[in-house]
Amino acid sequence: MDELMKTVREYVVREYIEEGDDREVTDTTPLISGGIVDSFSMVSLKRFLERKYQIQIPDAQATPEAFDSVTKIAELVRRFKPDA
Amino acid sequence: MSNIGSYEERLQGFDWSIAEQELGYTPGGRINIGWYCSDRICDLGLGQKHALLWEDAQGVAKKFTYDDLRCYSNSIAAFLQGLGIQPGERVCLFMDRVPELYIGFVAILKMGAVVQPLFSAFGDESLWTRLENAQTTAIVTQKKHLPKVRKIKDKLPYLKHIIVVDAPQTTLREGETSFNLDEAPKVDVFEVYPSTAETPSVLHYTSGTTGQPKGAQHVHYSIISQYLTAKWVLDLQADDIYWCNADPGWVTGTSYGIIGPWANGVTQAVLDSGFGTERWYAFIQKYRITVWYSAPTAIRLLMREGTEVARKYDLSSLRHLASVGEPLNAEAVIWSQEAYGLQFHDTFWQTETGCMVITNYPGMPIKPGSMGKPFPGITATVLNPRTFEPVNQVGMVGLIALRPGWPSMIRGYWNNPTGYANKFANGWYLCGDRASIDRDGYYWFVGRDDDVINTGGHLVGPFEIESALLEHPAVAESAAVAKPDPVNMEVVKAFITLKPGFEPSDDLELEIMNFIRKRLSPLAMPQEIEFSPGLPKTRSGKIMRRVLRAREFGEPVGDISTLMDE
Numbered sequence: 336m337d338e339l340m341k342t343v344r345e346y347v348v349r350e351y352i353e354e355g356d357d358r359e360v361t362d363t364t365p366l367i368s369g370g371i372v373d374s375f376s377m378v379s380l381k382r383f384l385e386r387k388y389q390i391q392i393p394d395a396q397a398t399p400e401a402f403d404s405v406t407k408i409a410e411l412v413r414r415f416k417p418d419a
Numbered sequence: 420m421s422n423i424g425s426y427e428e429r430l431q432g433f434d435w436s437i438a439e440q441e442l443g444y445t446p447g448g449r450i451n452i453g454w455y456c457s458d459r460i461c462d463l464g465l466g467q468k469h470a471l472l473w474e475d476a477q478g479v480a481k482k483f484t485y486d487d488l489r490c491y492s493n494s495i496a497a498f499l500q501g502l503g504i505q506p507g508e509r510v511c512l513f514m515d516r517v518p519e520l521y522i523g524f525v526a527i528l529k530m531g532a533v534v535q536p537l538f539s540a541f542g543d544e545s546l547w548t549r550l551e552n553a554q555t556t557a558i559v560t561q562k563k564h565l566p567k568v569r570k571i572k573d574k575l576p577y578l579k580h581i582i583v584v585d586a587p588q589t590t591l592r593e594g595e596t597s598f599n600l601d602e603a604p605k606v607d608v609f610e611v612y613p614s615t616a617e618t619p620s621v622l623h624y625t626s627g628t629t630g631q632p633k634g635a636q637h638v639h640y641s642i643i644s645q646y647l648t649a650k651w652v653l654d655l656q657a658d659d660i661y662w663c664n665a666d667p668g669w670v671t672g673t674s675y676g677i678i679g680p681w682a683n684g685v686t687q688a689v690l691d692s693g694f695g696t697e698r699w700y701a702f703i704q705k706y707r708i709t710v711w712y713s714a715p716t717a718i719r720l721l722m723r724e725g726t727e728v729a730r731k732y733d734l735s736s737l738r739h740l741a742s743v744g745e746p747l748n749a750e751a752v753i754w755s756q757e758a759y760g761l762q763f764h765d766t767f768w769q770t771e772t773g774c775m776v777i778t779n780y781p782g783m784p785i786k787p788g789s790m791g792k793p794f795p796g797i798t799a800t801v802l803n804p805r806t807f808e809p810v811n812q813v814g815m816v817g818l819i820a821l822r823p824g825w826p827s828m829i830r831g832y833w834n835n836p837t838g839y840a841n842k843f844a845n846g847w848y849l850c851g852d853r854a855s856i857d858r859d860g861y862y863w864f865v866g867r868d869d870d871v872i873n874t875g876g877h878l879v880g881p882f883e884i885e886s887a888l889l890e891h892p893a894v895a896e897s898a899a900v901a902k903p904d905p906v907n908m909e910v911v912k913a914f915i916t917l918k919p920g921f922e923p924s925d926d927l928e929l930e931i932m933n934f935i936r937k938r939l940s941p942l943a944m945p946q947e948i949e950f951s952p953g954l955p956k957t958r959s960g961k962i963m964r965r966v967l968r969a970r971e972f973g974e975p976v977g978d979i980s981t982l983m984d985e
Contacts, residue, residue, distance in 0.1 A: 350933055355566030368695040369476045370515060373540060374720070375875065375907075375941035379932045386925050394905075398723065399694050 339412060339419050344405045346383055351376065362406045367399040377402050384408070390415040421781035423651040426792065433795035435826055438647040442682070450639045452620055453496075453528030454611045455646075456681035457489040469686045472660070472706055473518050476692035481518055485684070488522060491600060493609035495519075495526035498598055502580050504557055506531030506612050509622060511550060511558040512667070513537050513568070516691040519584040519600050520667055523559055524677050528620055528639070531612025535622045535634075538668030539564055544887060544938040547571040548631050549624045550578060553833055559598075562586040616640035622833060623670050625770040626880030628869040634833030635670075635770045641827035642682055644774040648794060649679025652766060653710055654739050654781045661687045662703070663712040669877060670770040671743055674827070675712055696724040700732040707736040714744040716875040718751045718763060719906045726758040734759055739781060741766055744876020745908045746864040749788035765790055767864070769850060770878075771842070773827025777819075777862050790854065790862040798822035800847070801854055804868070807845035816855045816865050820847035870964045872901040874909050877942050881964060884945070887938050888913060891931055893921040898954050900968040902947060913945035914954055914967055923950035 340362055348360050351372050358371070366372045372380060381397050384390070392415065401411045412419050423429055443459075444450050460470070466486035474480040483491070504510060510532045514520040520536075527534040535553055537546060539561075546567055550558065557580035560568055568581055572594070581595045588597040614620070620639045624632040649655050653675065661680050665671035680687045688706045692698060694717060703711070721729070740755060740763045747765040755763045764779035767790045777799055779791035793799040800809040801817030810817040828848070832838045842849055853865040872879045881899040888897035895918045902912035915931070917923065928948045936944035955966045969976040 353563070353566045355569070356563045358563060365476055365693075367693045368698050370691075370693045372693075373941050374694050375944060375946075376936055378946045379929060379936060379944060382929050382932065386929065395723070399720065400696065400724075403695065 337409065340405050340409045342387065343384075343408050343412075347372065347380070347405065350379070350383075360405070363404050365403055366405070366408075367403045372402065374399055380408075384412055388412055388416050388419050421654050422656065423654070423780050423782065426780045426783045426795075429651070429795045435643055435647070435796055438643045438826075442643070442646060444643070446616075448615070449613050450616055450642065451528060451611050451614045452639050452642045452678055452682075453492060453525045453530075455642055456525050456678060457485060457492050457529075458611065460485045460681070460684045461489050463684065465684050468684065470681060471518060471521060472686065472688040473516075474688075474690055474692075474702065475517075476698075483518065483522070487605075488525065488681070490605035490607060491522045491603070492526040492529055493606035494600070494603040495523050495598070496530040496609055497606050498603065499526065499532065499557065499582075500530055502557070502582075502596065504530070504532055504580065507533060507619065508557070509533045509535045509553045509555040511535040511537055511553075511555045513539055513541075513546065513558055513560040513564055514584065515539050515561065515563075516666060516689050517561065517584070518689075519559070519598075521677055521689065522600070524667065524673065525681075528614075529609065529611045531614060531618070533619045533622050535624075536667045536673060537624070538666055538940065540942075541567075541668075541940045542936070542938045543567045543570045545883070545940050545943070547574060548883070549634070550575055552624075552631065553622055553634055556580065557582065559584065562590075565595075614639045617830065619830075621673055623673070623770050625670075626871060626878045626883065627838065628871055628880065629882055630838070630880075631883060631886075632880060633835055633838050635829045636831050636833055637773055637827065638830055641674075641773045642678055643826035644796070645674045645678045645827055646682040648775045648778075649675060649683055652764070652775050652778050652780060652794070653679065653712060653741055655680055655683045655685045655710060657684070659685050659709045660706055660736070661685050661710045661712070662690070662706070662708045663687065664714060664717055665712070665743070670773070671712075674773060675743075694720060696721055696728055697731075700729060700734065703734050703737065704732045709736050710739045710741075711737060712741045712743065713763070714876045715742055715747045715751060716744065716907050718742060718747070718755065721758070722751060722754050723906075726754075729758045737761060740764065741779075743768070743775075745873050746788070746790065752785060752787035762787075767791070767862070771829045771848075772821070772825075772850075773829065774825070776821060776825075786857075786859075786861050788863070789857075790864050792860050792862065797825055799862070801856060801862075802844070802847060802849075807847065813858045814855050816853055818868055819850040819852045819854045819862070820844075821850065822846070823848050867901075870900065870968065872899070872909050872911055874901075874904070874911060874942055875907040879911060879943050883939060884911060884913065884935060884943050887935055887943075888915065888931070890938070891934050893917050893927060894931070896954055896962070898962045898964050898967055899945065900964050900971060902971045904946075910946040911943060912947045912949065912971060914949050914951050916951055916953060
């Protein structure tokens with residue numbers, strides 16, 4: 336089990352899926368284009384990642400595409416922290 | 420040849436009766452937006468033409484002809500009538516951009532109720548505020564949004580019906596009713612409510628500097644100017660495939676995401692999906708979109724991805740582009756010419772105006788960065804902020820003001836006559852924005868004239884955010900102001916003093932951000948929080964937001980003679 340992806344997935348479910356909403360989030364579920372996380376909420380997700388992994392993600396790389404799935408987010412984080 | 424032809428010639432002797440005649444409306448007679456958007460188009464022999472081409476994030480697609488729209492809206496209207504919902508009652512649509520939202524909008528108007536569309540990303544607090552204020556009796560929603568409704572329903576004594584469009588009755592609770600459009604009978608004959616010009620139609624909530632959001636009350640006569648502006652400014656023509664990016668939870672998504680195109684009998688495409696550059700381009704390519712009405716925030720996100728991505732797709736179907744929500748910067752206009760071979764035409768208007776009022780027109784030279792010129796039939800000016808007289812001087816900044824009286828101007832704020840009266844001065848309606856006019860008559864946006872935050876094209880009221888912040892156990896005092904942002908024009912920044920026993924930390928900042936996002940909406944979430952031992956106040960104890968805002972924008976703080984010693 337990839338610990339980074341697990342952490343991201345659990346955070347997304349806890350923070351962006353309403354209690355009682357039974358939508359499933361997998362590692363490839365479209366988050367931004369699928370309407371689970373909107374472009375404004377992306378800011379709080381980015382903030383979470385930066386704090387959790389002690390990294391700085393430049394705004395130019397924090398694109399909706401880069402945040403569009405748990406897998407893509409994990410790839411983005413590993414660009415700045417390869418051992419995460 | 421564009422629909423408007425020559426702007427200058429259209430100004431001569433303009434009268435809104437042009438639209439009345441084209442729509443076959445006789446003053447004093449019946450006028451129902453729902454009927455105009457569906458039955459009338461079928462009566463014109465266009466029943467088999469597509470009204471809606473819909474696709475979701477997973478690629479599931481549906482198509483509806485105008486005859487489908489007519490019959491399914493009848494089905495929903497009959498269903499709502501069957502529940503006992505009466506004309507004049509407020510019926511909320513709280514859904515993503517699913518077909519039921521668009522068809523339901525038409526249906527509610529056809530049965531004479533007032534449609535209250537709300538942005539589905541609203542949290543339970545924002546939803547409650549608006550339903551409570553409007554004394555809404557019914558809400559139509561989706562299973563995914565039902566938890567938010569359930570959380571607040573006991574605090575809404577007027578709310579009698581919760582209708583869920585995608586859940587079987589067996590999964591619902593008492594007071595909740597399932598309605599499945601796919602299984603509903605297509606009702607061929609429905610007696611449309613005999614509304615007249617001043618019958619209330621749409622209730623959109625908008626934010627101001629003070630107090631909670633206000634319900635902007637529109638009437639059925641609004642279709643006169645929505646029809647004509649869609650025709651002349653968006654240049655909608657018979658063969659167009661039109662795409663409006665706006666969500667019908669906001670006024671653009673109803674005036675030009677439903678009423679304008681359908682009153683013109685045009686086919687519109689809807690993508691029920693979040694933003695994605697390639698997803699959007701693929702959608703334009705697939706549906707051969709010809710007219711695209713977007714927003715500066717989206718355009719700036721597309722710009723970030725560059726022209727190369729755009730060139731991967733066949734976007735040659737596009738023939739006219741327009742933008743709304745906030746001023747479109749000159750760079751975006753120039754970039755769109757490079758990326759699409761077309762310039763975005765900026766349009767200025769707001770919830771209260773119901774239709775575009777100052778815009779750029781097909782055929783009229785665009786001055787990149789300018790708002791354009793007043794629509795024929797709209798008397799606009801900029802006023803001296805002290806005398807409320809027109810400044811009458813080229814380049815002089817003043818308050819954007821309009822002479823009341825165009826068809827789609829709101830008739831008031833719901834249960835708030837004082838708030839409405841405060842929007843006027845010296846016989847002018849004040850938009851709350853500042854601009855100047857150049858020697859050619861083009862308007863140039865300068866900024867808001869109040870504390871309202873324009874983020875991503877949506878107005879967010881600081882009071883609502885500050886009130887919600889105070890509900891967090893750590894927050895003693897708060898102020899919410901605009902902060903400049905390269906993509907969204909402005910974002911929310913909050914200044915907070917903490918209660919004893921709480922210390923500033925990164926974790927607390929993130930916790931407060933998420934607290935506001937869930938209670939209000941992602942738009943209202945502060946994208947930055949500054950913890951401060953105190954906030955600037957007047958001697959009477961009022962927090963001086965303008966001082967904080969000025970610091971964020973690097974502007975002079977102005978008169979601070981009333982500032983209490985810190």
